[in-house]
Amino acid sequence: MSSESHAGRTTLLVFCDSLSYYGPTGGLPADDPRIWPNLVAAQLDWDVEVIGRIGWTSRDVWWAATQDPRSWAALPRAGAVVFATSGMDSLPSVLPTALRELIRYARPPQLRRWVRDGYSWLQPRLSPIARSALPPHLTVEYLEMTRAAIDFNRPGIPVVASLPSVHIAESYGNAHHGRPGTVAALTRWADEHGVPLVDLKAAVAEEIYSGRGNPDGIHWNFEAHRAVADLMLKGLAEAGVPIPDSRSRP
Numbered sequence: 001m002s003s004e005s006h007a008g009r010t011t012l013l014v015f016c017d018s019l020s021y022y023g024p025t026g027g028l029p030a031d032d033p034r035i036w037p038n039l040v041a042a043q044l045d046w047d048v049e050v051i052g053r054i055g056w057t058s059r060d061v062w063w064a065a066t067q068d069p070r071s072w073a074a075l076p077r078a079g080a081v082v083f084a085t086s087g088m089d090s091l092p093s094v095l096p097t098a099l100r101e102l103i104r105y106a107r108p109p110q111l112r113r114w115v116r117d118g119y120s121w122l123q124p125r126l127s128p129i130a131r132s133a134l135p136p137h138l139t140v141e142y143l144e145m146t147r148a149a150i151d152f153n154r155p156g157i158p159v160v161a162s163l164p165s166v167h168i169a170e171s172y173g174n175a176h177h178g179r180p181g182t183v184a185a186l187t188r189w190a191d192e193h194g195v196p197l198v199d200l201k202a203a204v205a206e207e208i209y210s211g212r213g214n215p216d217g218i219h220w221n222f223e224a225h226r227a228v229a230d231l232m233l234k235g236l237a238e239a240g241v242p243i244p245d246s247r248s249r250p
Contacts, residue, residue, distance in 0.1 A: 015061040016052035016084035022219035039229035049074040057089045057134045058142040080158040089139045090164040090182035092130035124173040132178030136185035158239035165200040169217035196238040203227040
């Protein structure tokens with residue numbers, strides 16, 4: 001997903017999962033002005049390139065950064081890079097991620113529906129005892145490979161990462177026991193490499209726990225997107241990005 005960009009303008013390069021482009025009723029186009037990447041870009045007076053997909057982990061960010069030509073095109077004009085993932089990394093996964101992703105390829109269609117229905121039945125029941133979709137040490141391993149590759153091509157470019165959000169999703173049995181380990185691993189990695197961290201829980205917990213987010217219990221309402229945008233701007237400022245005073249914006 002990407003929003004329209006203009007030659008010569010600075011770009012905010014965002015690698016993300018669906019949290020960054022879903023609203024209270026479902027997925028939205030990457031140029032929707034109400035989602036946090038566009039709120040941040042508007043404040044900076046930058047373009048934005050949103051590269052993401054539902055269910056993406058930090059491993060997918062590595063693949064996108066190294067294999068998606070959109071990221072290659074955006075990086076030379078990027079003013080900063082945001083890793084807005086780790087949420088899916090820390091969610092419980094009843095099946096190994098690679099096996100779960102293969103469900104969509106099952107044939108014939110009747111078999112695919114049967115397998116998908118079976119997985120949907122198992123997921124909330126086994127989530128409380130399931131491991132995280134991506135172990136914490138792999139989350140930071142993939143993020144560091146991506147950060148290092150980006151820094152090799154754009155030495156010193158500001159990078160911001162994020163800590164996992166929270167959820168009240170019945171589809172995951174309200175389980176999120178993998179979050180503390182992911183938070184600890186990300187914090188150690190960020191401290192080691194000087195990467196500012198945005199705590200998505202701090203931004204969205206009140207909206208999620210009150211039930212004011214998306215009815216699925218995972219995705220956010222627009223109030224949460226605004227709160228995330230505020231923290232992202234603080235993270236970018238910590239990374240060295242000059243933040244214009246909103247009072248000076250038209």
